[in-house]
Amino acid sequence: MSMTRPASSAIAFAGRRCLTMSKLIRPLFLRNRLGSTAQVFGVAGSSRRGKAWDSVSLVKHREVTMHREGDGIGPELLRHVQEVFRYSCVPVDFEVVHVNSAMTEEDDIDDAITAIRRNGVALKGNIETSHTMPPSHKSRNNLLRTSLDLYANVIHCQSLPGVQTRHRDIDIMIIRENTEGEYSSLEHEVRERERGREGERERGRGGGIDTAAWSTRKLGDGLFLQCCKEVASGYPDIAYDSMIVDNTTMQLVSKPQQFDVMVMPNLYGNVVSNVCAGLVGGPGLVPGANLGRDYAVFETATRNTGKSIANKNTANPTAMLLASCMMLDHLQLHDYAALIRSAILRTMNETRMHTADIGGQGTTSEVVQSIMRLMQGASLRSAAAF
């Protein structure tokens, strides 16, 4: 007589999802090059900057939802973003929403979702999901992503000058399917892969690589690869290749320079994005975007809550600030994005003001001060040009 042993199973879905190309994505790809945006969009920028105050009073300001999470480094980093935006007179108004990870009801997160629907764009800190909670308590981050149908998670891992790492010249764009375990109906066609291809073409990038573990999960990943292949055939000018995920991680730690754009399902995306973030210097440096057809939510790429370093003024503000720059580009406020981005880069490279996670001794506020000082210098110079 045998006792029935408890077993658990989790179910993964792979659906044929449709992506129709969204115009919102293009600016993201085009302008997310650090330090190189000023030249391209100088004309529009300078005229607008001369009228900075006017644009605010002209109700040209955008409403953006900002999430503050109860614990972790989210709240302090977002405060710094607000500080920087205020300092540079960015015409953005923040609607602040608090989400408490300890609460079991979903009212908090529902309010947040409503706010995002209203504003269309959000900047968020990570909301912790304690795995001691019962399975009925859904991950808040996940709820947010699925309710708003933010199907693509895009992160850009680039080697930053001034940061010591084992590998140099890394420049990888990772596009990861973001709505895990969701059932999707048949009307949707292959869309995430479309987005990847369009993005590549816009950036003038050479190649794309799909990552999947097709040898062992033939059906699920097989379907993913099939979709990718179909979409790739529509873009003959972009090189397409596929690679098994375990080989991919191995290649990443030995020769990361071979990768350009990578598209993959959620499971592998988690691993690959963390590996890449580690390769370029850690979680404090990489921004991420969660994009859907109608909404966009920006955050740090590796979604760490950072509980152990909360409120100690040691967190690295770079990732969150770069995420806010991605958001500014999304809102077509390119000159502000360029301003802040170049200040960040110069702080990292010229003044070498680094936080502890990248080997320095600066505090969060010192780094932010340095960035703001550099911004002031830059805007004074351009104001003098008029």
Place this chain on the structure above:
Amino acid sequence: MSSSTSVIKLLIGVFTDIFADPNLLGKYGLWLAGTEKPQPQEVSRVLGAVKNQTSVTRGYAGGIQTVTIIPGDGIGPEISDAVIKIFDSAQVPIHWEERNVTAIKGPGGKWMIPPEAKESMDKSKIGLKGPLKTPIAAGHPSMNLLLRKTFDLYANVRPCVSIEGYKTPYTDVDLVTIRENTEGEYSGIEHVIVDGVVQSIKLITENASQRIAQFAFEYARNNQRSTVTAVHKANIMRMSDGLFLRKCRDVAENYKDIKFTEMYLDTVCLNMVQDPTSFDVLVMPNLYGDILSDLCAGLIGGLGVTPSGNIGANGVAIFESVHGTAPDIAGKDLANPTALLLSAVMMLRHMGLHDHAKKIEKACYDTIESETVRTKDLGGNAKCSEFTNEICRRVQDQD
């Protein structure tokens, strides 16, 4: 009176055996006071859950041990030949029994490995395997999967140690990944719900989680490792990974001498590429193990230099090279036999033949370090045969 004399005789016998053959102590993680403590690389015995194993009689006292060798596909045959040649030159007391494991359809229509292969492995209990082809959509499951199911190979052990002489951006790596190999995301249960929608089931059971956790802690204890880290994503997969984690915690209670920590998969990945020296023994379910073990292999130089061992529930242990079949260089004498050789060395230690293991391993590392005779993947341009001969020469020189 007679019973006590026989007990005394037995004790004397045991002690003389120990002094005659120090390897016997080494087998149990012990060493004579004053003699050199085995280094972690030497004591990589893979046999973990000693308590539950049925005792296996092996001819240690001068007997020849039979080992089932499965050359595999692609470059498999040539690297297997290389290993056999090197073992010959070291005069290892092994009799090789070569078998093929290409899947055949058994009675009842079920795919299985050829009965001769199964018989041989059941008898010898030790196997050495080269790379096998995994056909996509060929109708039968992968051969590796079949082997795993046939012998219930539940633990995959991959020690990743930086090779002196083969430089990678990561130095001083010394960790072991222990991967649950029978269930999880690779349960093989997949189906099409409707056209365009596929469902794949991740199965986690209490038994399997218990078994692998037990193995990991035993391994850590037997090999003087200080920490075991469970890798999971219980914040997302609360029930399945939650169960796995709970069993790890339960087992940790019985091993208070070993430190137990838990870490999310993404945090492990993030930290692994920044500072791999902070990890010791990692235990995890199937999919994470697949990815992480390859990631760690990449840190020390790739699959061409990484050994691997699989432990089964009934005493079977199969050691294998984990790289692919490399069909593009098959038959051209270009392959690198290091991975299979180091796996065979792992096998020797498992069998208690530490002296031979040490000799061959040293010869291999020295050859790589000398940089004069390296195969193409290691940055040289020597042929497989030249590399093999060089190792044989160094082995013989050590005598």
